[in-house]
Amino acid sequence: MRKLLSILLVLAMALAMMPAALADGDLEPIKLTVFRGDPGDQPYEDNKIYKKIEEEFGVTFEFEFLAGDLNETLGLKLSDLEDLPDLFDGGNSAEMLIDAGALINLLDYVNPEDTPNLWAHIEPQKNRIITKDEDTGEDVMYIIPNYGLPDGPQIALSVGGPAFFIQKQVLAWAGYPEIHTLDEYFDLIEKFLEANPTNADGTPYIGFDILCEDWRRFCLINPVQHLMGRPNDGEVLIDINSDDYPTETFINRAYAKPYYKKLNEEFQKGIISADTFVMSYDQYIAQLSSGIVLGMFDQAWDFGDANNALLSDQKYENTYVALGLVYDEDDVEGLLPEGWTIEEHYLNGSLPNLDRGFGISVSCECPERIVAMWERMLDEDWQLLFNWGVEGEDYSIVDGRLTMTAEQYANTQDVEWQRHNKARAFFESSPKRQGWILEGDLAGNCWEVGNQDEIVFGLMNDYDKEFLAAYGYSKFADFVNPPIELAPYGEAWQIDKAPIQKDYNDFLNIQDTELPAVIMADPAEFDAKWDKFVEDINPSCEVYSNFMHEEVLKLVAAYYGE
């Protein structure tokens, strides 16, 4: 009896204290620990945006950035689910966090009533973002995509993803030709190299680089699907015109061979150097930054640092244009899947960056405060603060248009300045508005500085202006076809390969070891080495293709709400 009484007493006390705790909760300053799954720079103490966050929300941050291998770091962090960072961005391996049960289901806090902003933000893509838990069947959303949920019509000013890149000076030297096929591309590079073996300093030019370090092997593997006319589906080719969405790995198919045959020829001609296959990412960026690499296949974001370095050195002629190369029908005659026609599509519809961005960890003590903060931050004033900065200081509004001076814009590109004046580490992984401002006095402006006409065209350097004028184009995206509609499954590279991890690992290892050797092979041995490669990789390709086909069909069904 006495026991029961004391329990009741404790309960009563707890109940009495709860409202007080809740009421105080909103004001109480908290420090959130934050992990970012990519390298970055710590902001300075005096950072003005973080100061404003602290003033309005009472929230301060302690950032940790990735140093070293991502999966390894996540593996170690996940060993103790009691002590996780509050805001957890797993980078390209966020699936590990989800599978390990490290993240809370945000749908417990996000709904049309409590968080109208957030809900409206994800609503158009909710069939992709909200998934069903495999066991319980309940709706789950662990991460609100950090990018890819734009307001208004899609903006495509330049190619931000994969393409064959070529230095502007090469095109200018040749009199601004139109380049559409592999042969035209490599012919041009060869001719340029013949006429200009070295740059002004006497450093030899490198014709074509192939980066294949670790996960960046996509520079070696992915081109084939684009040459076949599809946007980026990772390592598989999908026929979107068929209701059954036939899915197959392309690296082991007959239609992949002409590309590697071409690389083999270029290697023999010395356009591609052997060192390219042993190059680290840092070495690659250093080469690109020095302006001696004439062309490469890559994704624009992957060499952003090199691009910035070239811009700050004012080596505009060494910066790159994205070209949408496709196979010439003659190259692949008789090799195409049945009914396949080749039409260039490098640009795809806006894709929500699924499972990328911050999740809230299970060890976080105040998830509702974080969600409420995100909700408030989707308002115009906060979005302008994150994207454009402080009005009058970092940008101005002239006749209802957002503008920056050249100096203000240059500041935004300066890493040191950013550490004082930008909240990159937090904002990049948080839900954010992109695309067009649709409402209010500023309607018709862009949320992001880099998309605003006044910045893109107003502040464009003269070299680029003349370059575009020579082609009669208004923007760099005009070098490729306009975006096609996003397929119902999204982009297949987003599919998590964990269930077939061992086969997938084989798939990657065989490519890493054998494909460079195929490209470097003596021309007489090329066919034999290619056949050996295909034979070795076929078993894992089979498993991978089947798995991806099933997953694609699941995504399609989910998209149509079945």
Place this chain on the structure above:
Amino acid sequence: MTDLASKSGRKTRPRKGGFFGTLCKQWQLAAMSVPMLLYVLLFNYAPMWGWINAFKDYGNRKLVAKGITPFIGLGNFKWLFSRPDFFITVRNTLAMSVINLVFGTVSAILLAILLNEVRNRGFKRTVQTVTYLPHFLSMVIVVAMSQNIFATNGPVNALLTSTGIIKSPVFWLGEGKYFWWLVGVINVWKEVGWGTIIYISAMTSIDPSLYEAAAIDGAGRFHRILHVTLPGIRSTFIILLIMNIGHLMEAGFEIQYLLGNGLVANYSRTIDIFVLEYGTQQMDIGVATAAGMFKSVVAIILLVSANFIAKRLGEDTLV
């Protein structure tokens, strides 16, 4: 140590109480060894409990998150031994270990003898310092340097082509057949000075009168090295050899991880890299533990046999 203690115990107190009597008598000594004993138990024996993971299935991340890791007996081992690429990692590990051991020992002894013969103390000290400084460099830096030095347009190729030894540059970093030797050479450069320290100290403990006697008997410098210096460091050499053979399954991991690339993967992947890939990158702890266990078992066998052989040869042994 315990062996020595019990032996001396028996001498002084031959009858009373046996082992426990001795223990009581020498409780201070025993107490002093307790911290070390705890250390070994906690950090060397307790983690062995983790070996149990080698017999569990960690293949499915989603099940693992729910705590479902069924026992699958020898499943992980069967899977390992069915894969040719696992044996490639074993081969690479052993090959690079042996190369490192031979190169490392020979170069260290050679340099130690040369230094031992140098009479100018200033010069000797300088060489010693210069050769052992690279030991303190991070492998990341050493590998980055090597990548530039051995690049097709790097200094090594430039030197070899300009002197006419080879006609066209060699693709050092991209051909598997060079990889093991490259690792050996880089390790020698990094560790040779460090390796000499122990041999030089062994040489200083050789009685100078031996050298004098040899000189009186007409032995030249070369003969003194052969018949005095080398036998003088023989026991040091044997002990180090036994210890190193115990470490044969550890060919290192940093250098192969950093210097390796797709082209040489079949020569650069070691067991440690295999364990890392499966254990922390793919989270398949079962397979990784099985591979690590296999490694430990082979290492124990190697160590015990080396010790046995040394004992047979009448040398000092470790155990």
